[in-house]
Amino acid sequence: MEPSCEEALELVPWVVNATASAEEQCGLYRHIAGCRACRTEFVQSVVLQRRLTRAVQALPTGGVRPVTELAGPLTSLVEALGGPAIVAQAVRQAIELPRTRPALTVNIPLVATVRVGT
Amino acid sequence: MGTGEERLLKRIAAGESPAMRDLHETYADRLFRYALLRTRDRQLAEDVVQETMLAAWRSASAYRGASSVSTWLFGICRHKVADALRRCPQAETRPLPEAVAGDASAIEFWETFDHLQPDDRELLLLVFHYGFSQREIGQIMDVPVGTVKSRTFYARRRLQALLQGRS
């Protein structure tokens, strides 16, 4: 069944982001083949998506990198990082778990994220 | 689902460090940019991603596959952003720092985008950049699908009008 203009416009974002069902997509395409106003909205939305995605991709990525070390106390994690005692302190804070939880045992993998660069 | 992502989470829950690194490699940058656009602060965004990854690691064993892994992670990240914004409420309304905003056309785009309410901005990001479905966004934002649909309808039109006004 072909959607009305209102239904078609509601579908536009989800067809543009490719998460609408095949049936919804077909319905919208059938509708905009014969409705110039909705076709314009559709085209504008494709452009909107392009521009948004381009702008997001121009953003920096995070300076956080994971450091994972298996089965060892914090000191071995720090050794793996090649850092001095002051680094141990920073790492300890970075991976500190909520106090309400039981303390980590040494057999749980230690996971920390360490900032690199500036 | 039974996807590679689910297997990845099982490995994380089982304590496999390389699995945690894989999760980070797949998602850290996507989450960072989302957090950056929400908090408008590089440092805050990095903290949010760190907290999200740690929370994911701690709760991987509780993951039941009710949502996709990316939906689950964005849901966690969104909570971490909300925590950060509670600590720093003015963050959300300040402009995106030029140092991170990108080239001239990106800066112009963000200036227009910033005229929207923060809720609309978040929604449009999730729809048009991250490509989540109505159901996934409902799970991430914890709202009914009908609400996602109608809010997206209006948010898109508002952004469209703003973009048109500029060109």
Ligand SMILES: [Zn+2]
């Ligand atoms: Zn129409």
